[in-house]
Amino acid sequence: MDVISCQGLTKTFGRVRALNNITFTIGQNRITGLIGPNGAGKTTLLKIIAGFLRASSGEVRVFSEDPFNNLKVAANMIFIDDQMRFPQSLTLSEILASAAAFYENWDMELARGLFDYFSLDPEQYHHKLSKGMKSTFNMIIGLAARCPLTIFDEPTTGMDAGVRKDFYRALLRDYLQNPRTIIISSHLLNEIEDILEDIFLLSEGEKRLQTPVSDLKEFAVALRGRREVIDKLTADQEIYYQKSVGKDYSYVVIRRDAAEELLKKAGRDGLEVFPVKADDLCVYLTSRKRGGIDSVFDRN
Amino acid sequence: MSLTGISLTEPSFFDTVKKQFLYKLKGRLGLFLAMIGVQIMALLFSLSGASSHGMGDNLLYFSFNEFSSDQVIWFTFLWIFVVAVLITTKDYQNIDFTFVANRLSSHLSNVGFLITAAVIGGVTAMLSGILLRIVIYFTRGHYLLSENFIAAPEVVLTGIAVTILYLLLVSALGYFCGVLVQLSKVFIVILPALYIGTVDFLARELPVIVKVYNFIIGENSLALLAVKVLITTALIYACSCVLANRLEVR
Amino acid sequence: MELNAVEGKPIYVQIAEWLEEEILRGHIKEHEKIYSQYQLAEMFNINPATAAKGINILADQGILYKKRGLGMFLSPEAKEKIRDKRKNHTLKKLVEEVVFEARLLGVSEAELISMIRDAGKEFDEHEGIEGG
Numbered sequence: 001m002d003v004i005s006c007q008g009l010t011k012t013f014g015r016v017r018a019l020n021n022i023t024f025t026i027g028q029n030r031i032t033g034l035i036g037p038n039g040a041g042k043t044t045l046l047k048i049i050a051g052f053l054r055a056s057s058g059e060v061r062v063f064s065e066d067p068f069n070n071l072k073v074a075a076n077m078i079f080i081d082d083q084m085r086f087p088q089s090l091t092l093s094e095i096l097a098s099a100a101a102f103y104e105n106w107d108m109e110l111a112r113g114l115f116d117y118f119s120l121d122p123e124q125y126h127h128k129l130s131k132g133m134k135s136t137f138n139m140i141i142g143l144a145a146r147c148p149l150t151i152f153d154e155p156t157t158g159m160d161a162g163v164r165k166d167f168y169r170a171l172l173r174d175y176l177q178n179p180r181t182i183i184i185s186s187h188l189l190n191e192i193e194d195i196l197e198d199i200f201l202l203s204e205g206e207k208r209l210q211t212p213v214s215d216l217k218e219f220a221v222a223l224r225g226r227r228e229v230i231d232k233l234t235a236d237q238e239i240y241y242q243k244s245v246g247k248d249y250s251y252v253v254i255r256r257d258a259a260e261e262l263l264k265k266a267g268r269d270g271l272e273v274f275p276v277k278a279d280d281l282c283v284y285l286t287s288r289k290r291g292g293i294d295s296v297f298d299r300n
Numbered sequence: 301m302s303l304t305g306i307s308l309t310e311p312s313f314f315d316t317v318k319k320q321f322l323y324k325l326k327g328r329l330g331l332f333l334a335m336i337g338v339q340i341m342a343l344l345f346s347l348s349g350a351s352s353h354g355m356g357d358n359l360l361y362f363s364f365n366e367f368s369s370d371q372v373i374w375f376t377f378l379w380i381f382v383v384a385v386l387i388t389t390k391d392y393q394n395i396d397f398t399f400v401a402n403r404l405s406s407h408l409s410n411v412g413f414l415i416t417a418a419v420i421g422g423v424t425a426m427l428s429g430i431l432l433r434i435v436i437y438f439t440r441g442h443y444l445l446s447e448n449f450i451a452a453p454e455v456v457l458t459g460i461a462v463t464i465l466y467l468l469l470v471s472a473l474g475y476f477c478g479v480l481v482q483l484s485k486v487f488i489v490i491l492p493a494l495y496i497g498t499v500d501f502l503a504r505e506l507p508v509i510v511k512v513y514n515f516i517i518g519e520n521s522l523a524l525l526a527v528k529v530l531i532t533t534a535l536i537y538a539c540s541c542v543l544a545n546r547l548e549v550r
Numbered sequence: 551m552e553l554n555a556v557e558g559k560p561i562y563v564q565i566a567e568w569l570e571e572e573i574l575r576g577h578i579k580e581h582e583k584i585y586s587q588y589q590l591a592e593m594f595n596i597n598p599a600t601a602a603k604g605i606n607i608l609a610d611q612g613i614l615y616k617k618r619g620l621g622m623f624l625s626p627e628a629k630e631k632i633r634d635k636r637k638n639h640t641l642k643k644l645v646e647e648v649v650f651e652a653r654l655l656g657v658s659e660a661e662l663i664s665m666i667r668d669a670g671k672e673f674d675e676h677e678g679i680e681g682g
Binding site: 075 | 307308309311313322323324326327328329391394395398399401402405545546548549550
């Protein structure tokens with residue numbers, strides 16, 4: 001069963017088109033990373049899936065139903081971001097008790113365990129927590145609720161590196177024991193790519209790419225060599241990224257299969273082949289300027 | 301390790317409303333503390349801002365001091381209106397949708413909360429009237445007290461009932477105004493202007509409005525008043541729910 | 551266990567190679583059940599689908615076989631299969647790179663061979679591999 005399915009989804013806010021004609025499905029029990037630059041529309045997309053926002057046009061189905069104003073979707077879904085709000089007069093442990101009442105699969109033992117591990121004070125108030133502690137607490141709620149659809153929107157804001165690592169590890173371990181459909185939107189792809197199964201790349205409101213992470217990483221390679229050689233070789237290739245290295249050398253990113261063809265025909269000719277990191281590749285695939293920031297500085 | 305993962309829950313609507321209602325009661329205790337504070341403040345005003353006059357000659361001097369617990373009631377009306385508007389704002393909404401909710405369950409649990417607030421507010425407002433009498437008796441002397449001083453139980457109970465009914469009406473209006481503002485910020489300007497200008501204007505120009513007002517408010521039978529107020533309140537809430545059902549949240 | 555995420559090799563290939571190493575070292579016996587995708591996921595801190603991909607590479611090469619509902623087991627000819635494959639592929643490639651480097655530096659064949667011998671002695675002293 002597809003947990004989420006969108007057909008031609010478009011969302012406009014006044015005159016701004018935040019999402020444009022998006023079509024995709026997300027299958028059951030997979031971890032998908034929603035990646036894209038700021039303003040790409042990630043939060044908007046996630047909030048429409050969660051039923052908080054309405055689509056302007058197109059169709060959205062979650063658990064085969066329209067998620068907007070839908071109690072069944074709301075009861076089986078949890079949305080974790082830094083905008084989660086709790087009553088000011090409740091302590092953290094009271095909030096956990098309240099959450100337990102709302103979510104059938106709530107695991108209080110897990111919640112308490114994580115609570116103690118991260119040294120949270122049960123008598124503390126949510127609005128008094130630092131940003132990082134808030135994110136940690138919100139994350140605990142997200143994990144302990146064990147909702148069939150769990151959405152994390154930039155869940156690690158304010159968390160330091162150690163806490164983030166623990167979060168990813170906790171997420172993976174709980175997912176292994178209790179599989180569910182998870183979507184994480186994060187700008188720290190390099191940190192989470194190992195635990196992802198699929199990547200959904202969004203840029204300027206449009207879906208660029210949706211593939212397994214392992215396919216993405218094999219999608220392109222980088223070639224480095226003398227500029228004339230590179231230029232000649234890649235003359236009629238689609239180039240995702242290019243920059244000058246020193247005076248005579250050039251670094252270029254193209255499709256792996258194309259590169260293999262070229263190398264077979266032309267031989268190595270002093271060219272070096274490098275892998276491309278997934279997060280770099282995502283940036284190249286979504287950026288407008290082919291040379292990246294270096295193009296501002298390399299003006300010869 | 302199961303192949304299909306976690307199974308889906310099918311939530312019952314009324315179960316959700318109940319859960320949200322209890323969550324709100326627990327989480328909004330602060331608002332009730334504010335109510336106590338407001339009523340105490342009103343009591344203090346009542347004690348000092350009473351009207352007094354005196355008359356007499358050389359031998360005898362009468363001094364009349366008039367106290368009224370109306371202040372407390374008016375302040376409680378104000379309090380519940382503000383609370384009703386407050387709970388329609390974004391931050392309060394977000395609390396609902398952080399957990400499990402749909403818009404209708406959010407509204408119904410809010411209505412339940414406001415009904416509870418009206419009942420508590422009505423009881424405490426009337427009781428503070430009694431408190432006022434006690435304070436006056438002990439601090440201002442018990443020389444000659446008017447016949448209204450001893451409040452008969454039926455009077456108190458009727459007073460409580462009427463106050464609760466009016467609080468229900470006021471809170472429904474407050475909620476409706478809050479919803480309008482959520483629909484469009486324009487209403488922040490329109491509504492106060494409307495209130496100030498129109499009530500007065502319409503009352504003069506359109507006797508129909510006055511008739512409706514009197515029909516609802518000016519009623520001698522408690523039961524009939526109750527019916528009218530409850531129906532009006534329910535209608536206002538229904539409008540609020542319908543208007544706010546398509547709002548986006550979080 | 552650390553995985554090299556930045557290096558050229560995809561994670562699932564690294565998983566497959568690690569399993570091959572375990573098999574060659576004799577840590578997994580014939581017809582024994584190998585690690586499941588979930589166990590590997592937990593051990594290496596990766597998504598189980600990635601681990602499954604690594605397992606499937608070996609299954610496709612006949613090194614592992616599947617028992618319905620029970621998991622993946624080690625084929626009897628696995629060790630030889632792995633040896634052949636890695637000798638003719640992995641080792642061959644490494645040798646080619648060594649030769650390339652040696653030629654680039656102008657290192658003679660005799661010198662290269664003696665370097666290999668020295669490295670071999672070092673290795674046997676400090677590590678050694680059983681089940682060879």
